[in-house]
Amino acid sequence: MTAQNPSARDRFLGLLRASVADGTLVKLTLGKHRGTDPTLQNLFVRPVTLKAGPHLSLVWHHATRDITKNHSPAEALALLEPLIGADFLDAHLFTPAQTIQLADTPGGAARLSVKTAATAPAPPPAGHDREKSHLIAADAPWLHALGVTNAQGRPREGQAAKFRQINKFAELFTHLLSDAGLDAETHSSASSLRVVDAGCGKGYLTFAISALLGERATVHGIEARPELVALCNEVAAGHGFAPRLTFTAGTIEETSLESVDALIALHACDTATDDALAKGIAAGAQLIVVAPCCQKELRAQLTAPPVLTGPLRHGIFQERQAEFVTDALRAELLEWCGYRTKVLEFISTEHTAKNLMIAAVKVRPPGDAADARRVRQLAAFYGIHTQRLASHLGLKLDPA
Numbered sequence: 001m002t003a004q005n006p007s008a009r010d011r012f013l014g015l016l017r018a019s020v021a022d023g024t025l026v027k028l029t030l031g032k033h034r035g036t037d038p039t040l041q042n043l044f045v046r047p048v049t050l051k052a053g054p055h056l057s058l059v060w061h062h063a064t065r066d067i068t069k070n071h072s073p074a075e076a077l078a079l080l081e082p083l084i085g086a087d088f089l090d091a092h093l094f095t096p097a098q099t100i101q102l103a104d105t106p107g108g109a110a111r112l113s114v115k116t117a118a119t120a121p122a123p124p125p126a127g128h129d130r131e132k133s134h135l136i137a138a139d140a141p142w143l144h145a146l147g148v149t150n151a152q153g154r155p156r157e158g159q160a161a162k163f164r165q166i167n168k169f170a171e172l173f174t175h176l177l178s179d180a181g182l183d184a185e186t187h188s189s190a191s192s193l194r195v196v197d198a199g200c201g202k203g204y205l206t207f208a209i210s211a212l213l214g215e216r217a218t219v220h221g222i223e224a225r226p227e228l229v230a231l232c233n234e235v236a237a238g239h240g241f242a243p244r245l246t247f248t249a250g251t252i253e254e255t256s257l258e259s260v261d262a263l264i265a266l267h268a269c270d271t272a273t274d275d276a277l278a279k280g281i282a283a284g285a286q287l288i289v290v291a292p293c294c295q296k297e298l299r300a301q302l303t304a305p306p307v308l309t310g311p312l313r314h315g316i317f318q319e320r321q322a323e324f325v326t327d328a329l330r331a332e333l334l335e336w337c338g339y340r341t342k343v344l345e346f347i348s349t350e351h352t353a354k355n356l357m358i359a360a361v362k363v364r365p366p367g368d369a370a371d372a373r374r375v376r377q378l379a380a381f382y383g384i385h386t387q388r389l390a391s392h393l394g395l396k397l398d399p400a
């Protein structure tokens, strides 16, 4: 079906508004850029569901970087409408039933063409896998640069779990920010939020946080492996994240942090988690989120009450016990430091066995004597004399 100007552009805009209003917009792509910025090439638009409700995510694709911004539907339409058929001569609107193209013709008149059903993209799947429910869209160019997705914006083979994990984290972190009073509605400070990712590895979650918070936050990754830091800084610079997202090489313990609003450390091995917790506490972080792993430090010290000697001849029970005691002590120490602490499952064990998360929000002054007593009683029960976080915090476990 085709229709000629003068109604082609207006009809396209009418269909775009309708698809946004009734939730059938799958995506909008604008190409053939003829506007004033010579570096701008395309604009990709897709729906996303944020805590504040449905939004449209606009990815401005430039020659050397991408800039992503989320807008309310009304704001996004007000921004997009003047560009369609003017700055961008080609526009594709995808809905489950149709692909509608507005394109200029050699004679200069815009033409509308509609392809139905068979050639239109499949409708978004129902439930939580709907593409639009992902806070971090699979076609985010930085995910491709970090090797999670392919050039078509789909998770690469073997990376689907990583993609789900990134989104699960983004979802959880959004809720935790709001618990900690650091969401945009509650925390309207003129200065931006300072977020640190300690032991950030290849930076998947560091990028995700920066993408989620945009200009609201400066995000900093600390990583011991300099080659990963170089890669992350290169991707950040090439995709419009720098300077609000930066990475430095070094150990968590040796990196000095000034004041921080939120600190995360996911799967920072063994006592690196304690170093991260201590840094976050010292930097006054309102929110601290860690997912510990490889809890080896206490294994040699652990003694069990006689009734547990039998079961603990099994190595796996010893290992689980060391994990439990280590993380329970960390959670109790955080309480002593004035944090309300939650221990939760980060992601199903189907994706990773390292799935325990400790989330702590600062709610009161530190140093409560009853909290210190609880820490010491727990340590004494398991025969623990020293533990790295307790040492960082200056709390003697066996004061005798």
Ligand SMILES: C[S@@+](CC[C@H](N)C(=O)[O-])C[C@H]1O[C@@H](n2cnc3c(N)ncnc32)[C@H](O)[C@@H]1O
Pocket (backbone or CB within 6 Å): 198, 199, 200, 201, 202, 203, 204, 205, 222, 223, 224, 225, 250, 251, 252, 253, 265, 266, 267, 268, 269, 272, 275
């Ligand atoms: C298992 S990876 C996790 C990466 C990232 N946090 C994530 O969840 O995707 C752990 C990373 O922490 C880094 N790391 C471990 N101990 C560290 C320390 N003491 N200081 C800085 N980085 C550390 C390692 O080099 C590694 O890249």
